[in-house]
Amino acid sequence: MKFTVSSAELLKGITLAQKAIPSKASEPILENYLFDLKGETLSITASDGEITIRTKISVVSTEEEGRMAVASRQITDLLKELPDQPVTINTDGENTFKFSWLTGESTLPYFTADDYPKAATTKPEAKTVKFPCEILAEGIGSTVYASSDESNRPIMNSIFFDIKTDYTTLVASDLQKLICYTAPEVTSAEPCSFILNKRHALVLRSILGKDVDEVDITFDDKVAVFVFGQTKMTCALVAGKYPDYTTIIPKNNSNILRVERTVLLNAAKRISVCSPKGSNQVRFDFTQGGLEISAEDLGFEIAAHEKVECQYNGDDIVIGFKSNHIIEILSNLSCNGIVMKLADKRRSVLILPEEEEAENERVFGIVMPNMVR
Secondary structure (H helix, E strand, O other), X not given: OEEEEEHHHHHHHHHHHHHHOOOXXXXXXXXXXXXXXXXXXXXXEEEOOOEEEEEEEEOOEEXXXXXXXXXXXXXHHHHHOOOOOEEEEEEEEOOEEEEEEOOEEEXXXXXXXXXXXXXXXXXXXXXXXXXXXXXXXXXXHHHHHHOOOOOOOOOOOEEEEEEOOOOEEEEEEOOOEEEEEEEOOOOOOOOEEEEEEHHHHXXXXXXXXXXXXXXXXXXXXOEEEEEEOOEEEEEEOOOOOOOOHHHHOOOOOOEEXXXXXXXXXXXXXXXXXXXXXXXXXXXXXXXXOEEEEEEEEOOOOEEEEEEEOOEEEOOOEEEEEXXXXXXXXXXXXXXXXXXXXXXXXXXXXXXXXXXXXXXXXXXXXXXOOEOOO
16 A cells, blocks of 8 residues: 555544544554545545544545555644645555655554444435535534433433424433424425434534535434535434424413523523522512512522513413523524513423524524422
8 A cells, every 4th residue: 555645635534534533442443544545535434333434535646555544643643743745655564654754754553454343334224314514513503412411311312303204303302401403404205213322413513514515314223324525424323212302392381471582691691600509590580570580599698680671471470490401592592582481380481582583593492490499
């Protein structure tokens, strides 16, 4: 195997694939990149056993095709120290290769490519959908924070892709809050779905290039393959059935609050400073006069309250929330005005954009209340 390639192009390729290199590999071979040279195209693959990323780059010239597994840390660190210039890789020794640049060279180890695990493949009956790249990245970013951090609950530690014939919804929930992102551009001939692990979703979002228009997603009940540009990411899906989130979306919450999003967000941030560290609870007092937010930590003898400029039509209700839930949801909306719809102090609250902005805002949230003492 012998070829010449731009050091900047090679670094770009391995930096992208590096997202799949595990911090603690289950097998030593997974600490390596797989190089596969055919013609003037070099495929670079990395895997942690659950995620496999393969990307392709063009080389300057090829003298001998071949495959090898290259230690990821050494070649990455070396390329980071080189200015952009042609470098030559030549496997002229047994289990070592020469890495040459304009003013020097290094001898590095390589391993047989046959030991590198093959990426999983989808079944012939797998479904395929096309996602605009920007929408997929936005959908993941808008929902992933709402998923559970508990790895022992894999279904809730994920994003649910609910694909319908006329739209797609990305859903994430930790059972205390739920976020839905709607993508009307993404449809399927028949309803289908898959559950993508939170970590896998974040890796995918981090490698989606701004120069890519569309992502092809092929999936079955175990594996999803995401293809865009010169890159392919294959990952294991979460097994199981996602809870029917549509049943917990409030339908008849008749008490309506209208408020500027940043006004409510900033007030919640200020009052949360005095919320109890264990519960993070803030109290919302809804009255015909408007809304007052308050918090009190008896242990530290601190308290705060603030009246919020808003419009409220409904019954007088006192309701408690975890301040971080309210702050997260409001921070991840982009609309100027929001609507909060309530039924009573015990049932979930719907947070969505005002009607004037509903067409442009794809996200809405649901938050469960805490009991107020």
